[in-house]
Amino acid sequence: MEPIIEVRHLTHTYSVGTPFQRDAVHDVSFTVEKGEFLGIIGHTGSGKSTLIQHLNGLLRPTSGEVLLSGRDIWAEPRKIRSVRFRVGLVFQYPEYQLFEETVYKDIAFGPSNMGKTGAELDACVRESAKLVGLGEEILEKSPFELSGGQKRRVALAGVMAMRPEVLILDEPTAGLDPAGRENLMANIRDYRENSGSTILLVSHSMDEVARNADRILVLKSAGILMQGTPREVFARGGELLSAGLDVPQTTRIAMALRRRGAAIDPAVYTVEDLSREILALRGRDAIC
């Protein structure tokens, strides 16, 4: 695997030279492999949002650098827009950014900024609308008459239509009902399969991250607390909890069982793993 994004000693300081000066991100280094699904978790104010805005060049590091396919994205500041087409960023509550008269035009905003026209543009728009499950009949509607969940999907399609190699999502499921959440995550998985792109998912929900991510980055007060596979990260569930973060419900159960003396793997994070572990225990008749 080759790295697609490399972040080296990234520091971002807000309000330099005023009494309000503080580091939102402090000396953070990590690598994202091509095609991987990276989950980023951390408290509000841990620097998640600031960090991801560096990855597509919306913010410029105070110090340190961001490499995209081995090249510093700020090597040519005038061409920073081309970075934004390769690294798509979906903000929190993206439905508040819709502005066009029709859904079709709104989705077309990104790709037409890239210079796409005619049949190519049309294909981009229809394909990404289909990916997020928006029917043809919705394309000609005004985005303002749609439901909340539909608006969110239009906004998501607007970024996917640029076919970014890296798709970063900031809390994409915030404020949706459980069915809407599952739908949206399925859309994102579909996009990944369809385009082979790299996904970075920022989330509060441990369960969501645990279910989808290959690797997890945990941020705490402007720095990286830990990183690794879900197994490695959730094996340190105690640390996560004491950092004020959550662990998946299944990990919570496993931890509770362990505290009661059951010989159970503390790093389970899926329902399947947990039930297998519990059945194994029953087989050995360790408890009950």
Add this chain to the structure above:
Amino acid sequence: MLKDITLGQYFPGDTPAHKLDPRTKILLVILYIVALFQARSLLTYAIMTVTFVLCARISKVGAKALLKGLKPVVIIVLFTGFLNLFFTPGEVIFQLGFLRLTDAGVYNALRMVVRIMLLITGTFLLTYTTSPIALTDALERMLNPLKKVHVPVHELAMVMSIALRFIPTLIEETDKIMSAQKARGADFESGNLLQKAKALVPVLVPLFVSSFRRADELAVAMECRCYHGGEGRTRLHVLHFAGRDYLALTLGCAITAAVIILARLGF
């Protein structure tokens, strides 16, 4: 960045200046401005400068913050200084083309520049030590007599405090929407004026939509708390003049009177 805009920013604090009744501070600023425009001579200017420095000291405002407050008017100050410097009739000291430096010009320029700087930084002290809410509160109380002639004083004050309250929120929102559209390749920097104006549509439409949404939410929230205008409304914090307010006002009146009398006497 947009966030750096400061519109008479308030800095919370616990100085005697912060504790003064906002009405007192508004009156003091009015007195200060009157005195400032009466001042002519070196002596009266010295009195005003000393008064200002003392007030700034009491309010614990740093020189840096004051200078930052002057930033938006730098051009006006320089322009006034320039005009006065070269276009005041008097004894010519130095001449370059049509520019004539006169002794009266130097004197006038200095006076005007100092006056504007004192004026801006003086009023800055008011917004520095008084929260926007306290200010509108004070204005409402001071304009209360106008209710007799059916001026909707309470409503105006409410509109003002809501507007002030939402300035930072809207700035933050604009910032967010601009970032989001930039992430989709929007370009706000290049192009001619028309293209730049057009590029703002993707920012303005969502901003308007969200402003209406916020207005709607705020109206519902206010109604849920039974807001029905100023009629019969009581206050949590009733403004009271305390000893320090009378003291401050007396001092303010005395200084203003002194400056006016000195100016009339030709000093």
